[in-house]
Amino acid sequence: MPELRLPLDPGVRRDLDDLADAQGRTPEEVALDAVRAHLRQEGTRVRGVAGEPAREHADLLRRLGE
Template identity: 75%
Template sequence: MSELLLPLDPALRTALDDLADAQGRTPEEVALHAVRGYLRQESGRVRAVAEGLARQHADLLRRLGE
C-alpha cells in the first residue's frame, strides 16, 4: 500500500480527529473513506460527461472510425 502525506490546517485536523473519535475509527480510516467516496462520485460525474459528449458527437466519432 502506498502512503500519502496530507497537510491539514489545525482546524481541519481537529475536526477530523473529533469525527474519527465520535465514530470509533482512526483519522486515517475516516480520511480514506472520504477519498474513496470522492473518487467514486467524481468518476461517475466524469463518466456521465464523457458519455454525453460521445452521444453528442456520435456521427463524427463513427466517421472517424471508418
C-alpha cells in the same frame, strides 16, 4: 500500501479527530473513506461528461465507422 502525507491545518485536523473519535475509528480510516467516496463521485461525474459528446454525435460516429 504506499503512504500519502497530507498537510492539514489545525482546524481540519481537529474536526477529523473529533469525527473519528465519535465514530470509534481512526482518523486515517475516516480520511481514506472520504477519499474513496470523492473518487467514486468524481469518477461518475467525469464519465458522464465524457460520454456526452459520444451520445450527442452518435449518428455521425456510426456513419464514420461504416
